[in-house]
Amino acid sequence: xxxxxxxxxxxxxxxxxxxxxxxxxxxxxxxxxxxxxxxxxxxxxxxxxxxxxxxxxxxxxxxxxxxxxxxxxxxxxxxxxxxxxxxxxxxxxxxxxxxxxxxxxxxxxxxxxxxxxxxxxxxxxxxxxxxxxxxxxxxxxxxxxxxxxxxxxxxxxxxxxxxxxxxxxxxxxxxxxxxxxxxxxxxxxxxxxxxxxxxxxxxxxxxxxxxxxxxxxxxxxxxxxxxxxxxxxxxxxxxx
Amino acid sequence: xxxxxxxxxxxxxxxxxxxxxxxxxxxxxxxxxxxxxxxxxxxxxxxxxxxxxxxxxxxxxxxxxxxxxxxxxxxxxxxxxxxxxxxxxxxxxxxxxxxxxxxxxxxxxxxxxxxxxxxxxxxxxxxxxxxxxxxxxxxxxxxxxxxxxxxxxxxxxxxxxxxxxxxxxxxxxxxxxxxxxxxxxxxxxxxxxxxxxxxxxxxxxxxxxxxxxxxxxxxxxxxxxxxxxxxxxxxxxxxx
Numbered sequence: 001x002x003x004x005x006x007x008x009x010x011x012x013x014x015x016x017x018x019x020x021x022x023x024x025x026x027x028x029x030x031x032x033x034x035x036x037x038x039x040x041x042x043x044x045x046x047x048x049x050x051x052x053x054x055x056x057x058x059x060x061x062x063x064x065x066x067x068x069x070x071x072x073x074x075x076x077x078x079x080x081x082x083x084x085x086x087x088x089x090x091x092x093x094x095x096x097x098x099x100x101x102x103x104x105x106x107x108x109x110x111x112x113x114x115x116x117x118x119x120x121x122x123x124x125x126x127x128x129x130x131x132x133x134x135x136x137x138x139x140x141x142x143x144x145x146x147x148x149x150x151x152x153x154x155x156x157x158x159x160x161x162x163x164x165x166x167x168x169x170x171x172x173x174x175x176x177x178x179x180x181x182x183x184x185x186x187x188x189x190x191x192x193x194x195x196x197x198x199x200x201x202x203x204x205x206x207x208x209x210x211x212x213x214x215x216x217x218x219x220x221x222x223x224x225x226x227x228x229x230x231x232x233x234x235x236x237x238x239x240x
Numbered sequence: 241x242x243x244x245x246x247x248x249x250x251x252x253x254x255x256x257x258x259x260x261x262x263x264x265x266x267x268x269x270x271x272x273x274x275x276x277x278x279x280x281x282x283x284x285x286x287x288x289x290x291x292x293x294x295x296x297x298x299x300x301x302x303x304x305x306x307x308x309x310x311x312x313x314x315x316x317x318x319x320x321x322x323x324x325x326x327x328x329x330x331x332x333x334x335x336x337x338x339x340x341x342x343x344x345x346x347x348x349x350x351x352x353x354x355x356x357x358x359x360x361x362x363x364x365x366x367x368x369x370x371x372x373x374x375x376x377x378x379x380x381x382x383x384x385x386x387x388x389x390x391x392x393x394x395x396x397x398x399x400x401x402x403x404x405x406x407x408x409x410x411x412x413x414x415x416x417x418x419x420x421x422x423x424x425x426x427x428x429x430x431x432x433x434x435x436x437x438x439x440x441x442x443x444x445x446x447x448x449x450x451x452x453x454x455x456x457x458x459x460x461x462x463x464x465x466x467x468x469x470x471x472x473x474x475x476x477x478x479x480x
Contacts, residue, residue: 072459099459219380220378222377228468229476230472231469237419
């Protein structure tokens with residue numbers, strides 16, 4: 001945790017917050033803070049700054065906080081991803097928040113197992129838990145937006161063309177396509193299929209919506225590795 | 241599993257292999273093969289090709305195999321990594337094998353917890369289990385070499401200069417350094433520190449050994465995300 005993220009619910013006075021639960025445990029057991037210590041803090045959806053530990057009990061810590069700096073810039077990237085299995089989704093959500101992705105669309109596809117849509121992970125509070133872990137790592141306060149689209153065709157025909165408008169949009173698919181060129185200069189849309197890939201019909205609908213088909217290199221990567229390579233490369237190149 | 245990898249121990253006749261255990265379970269339960277089916281096979285350390293399922297019992301499957309194609313090219317990349325905690329190390333090993341890293345050096349550093357060196361994961365058979373998962377995904381047959389260096393100073397002073405000779409060598413460290421530029425054109429050495437980063441003295445020794453200090457962007461990434469971003473970007477750019 002490189003940033004202690006607080007919300008309105010934690011505020012217990014003017015410029016003062018009270019932290020309990022998981023974050024309190026982390027402060028005490030991992031960071032081993034003492035009264036007087038300073039740590040980096042940020043308000044969820046707001047500014048970053050510093051906090052001074054003023055009071056510690058068995059159950060909570062109270063900090064005086066001052067927040068004035070904006071969080072780091074987001075990647076101008078929209079990730080469209082065929083819903084992966086829950087274990088992998090957790091790691092991908094955390095990594096995307098860490099890399100600074102601003103918008104994530106989880107979509108259906110022929111090879112997405114129906115049961116994946118039943119995971120409790122897709123409830124908003126559960127999604128936020130994993131996104132928050134990424135924000136805490138990267139000292140960011142802005143949650144990426146996550147939308148779910150359980151039907152591929154309406155998404156690809158109605159929404160995807162709008163998402164792609166005026167952006168550099170690509171669909172990653174194994175095959176003899178131009179190699180994907182990561183950049184974080186311009187707004188972009190990156191569409192990545194499920195384990196086993198999109199079926200040809202799905203690739204065609206993405207192309208019709210304005211996506212160029214690109215290759216992610218000569219190796220067939222796991223979805224998680226493909227996302228990390230493509231988005232991570234953008235995160236490295238992002239200007240301060 | 242995109243490639244069934246076999247070894248000499250699996251050979252049961254001329255151009256014939258017998259597969260049991262984990263790989264047999266995967267063939268039956270995940271790929272659901274039947275007699276007559278063809279799958280991609282590769283000999284560990286050798287060539288790739290195809291195999292035909294000829295016989296299935298309760299415990300094993302026998303395949304007729306023909307291997308003639310070389311595995312995909314490796315990245316000309318040496319990864320030097322401060323030993324991460326075991327859970328993360330497993331995922332990093334798998335991802336590195338998947339991306340095609342050829343050499344991995346796991347090193348000590350001031351902020352590496354001593355207990356990490358005690359993990360049974362560092363035994364050769366255990367390391368190979370996770371590397372093999374990466375090779376099976378990426379249809380590769382060549383295991384990356386993994387070396388362990390429990391003392392930082394002798395590694396950085398005696399071995400690192402030799403590793404860096406004639407290569408583009410960088411040490412990734414948060415700070416006001418030039419941004420890392422991924423390429424897979426030239427042999428390179430990438431040095432990545434532990435959670436919490438290298439201490440200044442360690443960065444200096446890496447620089448003295450011939451590494452340029454570079455930044456991996458404005459966000460502080462988990463080690464796993466940093467490795468995936470830097471190496472994954474190279475894997476995307478690798479020529480077929």
